Amino acid sequence: MEKQITSTMETHSDLLSNQVILRVSIRRSILSRRGLAIILVQLLFAIYPIIGVYMAQTKDKNIYANGAMEAFHGWIRVLFEIIIFPFSIAIVSSLLISDEIEDRTITYWLIRPIPRYEIFVSKLLSLFFGVALMSIIVVPFNFLMFAWGAQILGEQIYWELLAHHLAISIVANLFFASIMMFFATRFPHSILISIIYLILWEYLIYSIISESAGGGLRWFFARNYIEQYQEFIANEFFQQSFVLDVSSYSNLLILGGLTLLFSFLAVKSGAKREYP
Amino acid sequence: MAKSPLIVFEHVTKWYSGNVIGLNQCSATIGKGITGLLGPNGAGKSTFLKLATGQIYPNIGQVSIFGVNPFANTGIFTKVGYCPEQDAFWSWMTGKEFLVNLSLVHGFSKKEAKDEAKRVLEIVGLDDARADRRIVTYSKGMRQRVKVAQAMIGDPELLILDEPFAGADPITRAYLGKVFEKLKKKGVSILISSHVLHEVEAFASQIKLIYRGRLLAEGPVKRIRQLIYDHPHRIFIKTKSPRKLAQHLIIEPSVSSVEISNGGKNSSLWVLSKNPYEFYRTLPKILIDTGIPVEEFQSVDDNLQAVFDYLISR
Numbered sequence: 019m020e021k022q023i024t025s026t027m028e029t030h031s032d033l034l035s036n037q038v039i040l041r042v043s044i045r046r047s048i049l050s051r052r053g054l055a056i057i058l059v060q061l062l063f064a065i066y067p068i069i070g071v072y073m074a075q076t077k078d079k080n081i082y083a084n085g086a087m088e089a090f091h092g093w094i095r096v097l098f099e100i101i102i103f104p105f106s107i108a109i110v111s112s113l114l115i116s117d118e119i120e121d122r123t124i125t126y127w128l129i130r131p132i133p134r135y136e137i138f139v140s141k142l143l144s145l146f147f148g149v150a151l152m153s154i155i156v157v158p159f160n161f162l163m164f165a166w167g168a169q170i171l172g173e174q175i176y177w178e179l180l181a182h183h184l185a186i187s188i189v190a191n192l193f194f195a196s197i198m199m200f201f202a203t204r205f206p207h208s209i210l211i212s213i214i215y216l217i218l219w220e221y222l223i224y225s226i227i228s229e230s231a232g233g234g235l236r237w238f239f240a241r242n243y244i245e246q247y248q249e250f251i252a253n254e255f256f257q258q259s260f261v262l263d264v265s266s267y268s269n270l271l272i273l274g275g276l277t278l279l280f281s282f283l284a285v286k287s288g289a290k291r292e293y294p
Numbered sequence: 295m296a297k298s299p300l301i302v303f304e305h306v307t308k309w310y311s312g313n314v315i316g317l318n319q320c321s322a323t324i325g326k327g328i329t330g331l332l333g334p335n336g337a338g339k340s341t342f343l344k345l346a347t348g349q350i351y352p353n354i355g356q357v358s359i360f361g362v363n364p365f366a367n368t369g370i371f372t373k374v375g376y377c378p379e380q381d382a383f384w385s386w387m388t389g390k391e392f393l394v395n396l397s398l399v400h401g402f403s404k405k406e407a408k409d410e411a412k413r414v415l416e417i418v419g420l421d422d423a424r425a426d427r428r429i430v431t432y433s434k435g436m437r438q439r440v441k442v443a444q445a446m447i448g449d450p451e452l453l454i455l456d457e458p459f460a461g462a463d464p465i466t467r468a469y470l471g472k473v474f475e476k477l478k479k480k481g482v483s484i485l486i487s488s489h490v491l492h493e494v495e496a497f498a499s500q501i502k503l504i505y506r507g508r509l510l511a512e513g514p515v516k517r518i519r520q521l522i523y524d525h526p527h528r529i530f531i532k533t534k535s536p537r538k539l540a541q542h543l544i545i546e547p548s549v550s551s552v553e554i555s556n557g558g559k560n561s562s563l564w565v566l567s568k569n570p571y572e573f574y575r576t577l578p579k580i581l582i583d584t585g586i587p588v589e590e591f592q593s594v595d596d597n598l599q600a601v602f603d604y605l606i607s608r
Contacts, residue, residue, distance in 0.1 A: 027362060027369030030401040038398045042384060122380040130399045131371040292350040
């Protein structure tokens, strides 16, 4: 019978250790030159549509206004929300793990007497901090641009919708970040995997589900009011008020639950894998 | 074999993706004291140490350290300090910050962590203004010292050091050698890997030779030295009178064969000796008695690689 070896040595667990790992992870991945560059690129993308809107108002408003407004909203919704922001999250969350694995600095955490899962919980928290930071900096800025553009074009601004979008963006991107971190703990070259995943999810799977391209993540929260949403867009653009219904909160809960599930899987996977 | 083994490998095989063998049916016991793990690059030394510290797990066999399975068992690091081979640091940190942060993660309070960082910096001789410089500005030798220092956080009973001398300057090598001697006197056990025997023979009591994932030989330094002397050596001798010298050498019992290479001014001899120790003792006497001048003398097999090749072919 094979001899069983059991652990008799205790690890310690305290807040200070986690704080150090969290601080180092944030400093390295988000407050580094690369992290700040990612935020800057997002801000640039957030500013960019306003230029088009501004240009539009200087022309014949009757000709350009609707087209500019549609392009403007399209830009924000498709390019920024669906592509730029999730890609930024994908890069940051993948690098948070894979960078340390590739350059082996993760070894310095793994050879301390703290449970492995705590290392990854700290990393996950630093990732959530990064996502929240990006959301707080970039998303409201983007919406301010959105509101400003609407004002220039003489459109009504629907603040409830913007607030809803902000909440959804944060939760959806936390969910997205937890999946990305899970990938990063499972596969090398996680950025590549992330991009493949993003393309599959955002464009193929969602296309199959909703018969339109883009916005897979948003399907989770939009599915219960997708009809309202489509009607809302299809009819006169932003000419009716939008009311948050309970169903969208239930979708937020689903997203939250999935975020927790993938966070758990990411921590478990990180703690149980080999670090050759 | 040591009386109370710290690390035990039982028929351990480890392979990586792509069918790369890291260790092959390796059984070994590491006891107290200083043990040198010797082998050329790619021999499996780092795999051995990573298995011992639980960073990877064996595909076959069993590893234990202090009687427990080390894989993902970070509890062992209350007793074990590990110095990795790779030269990786967080670029923005100074040497002191690096050690304070790792001490905090190790479980020290803020004040204790500062004291602990100071203590280990003193041990490795970096307790001066250099500790406040960013690590990226350090020389290779200083970085090696910082890596050894972080392994000593928490005053472990066993230090596992993966090539701590690699790339270090002679002063750092000598300094770290003395540090390891002092730790040995304090009762700290050390497992140290290297690909050069003379780096570790001064303070290692036991040597394990590892090659292509296999443990080829083990024992005290003296025995390993003997292996180097005992295996057949090819000896190159450059002389203006190769034939005359060959006549005298071929009758020596320690010489198996002599090959003359005639190239005018570059005439030379290749001697194969089955008993190099005896040959090296006899050669000076022959040269003095015959008066044959020798311009160059070189033993091409007086190194670990030659011993490994010899042991593999046995």
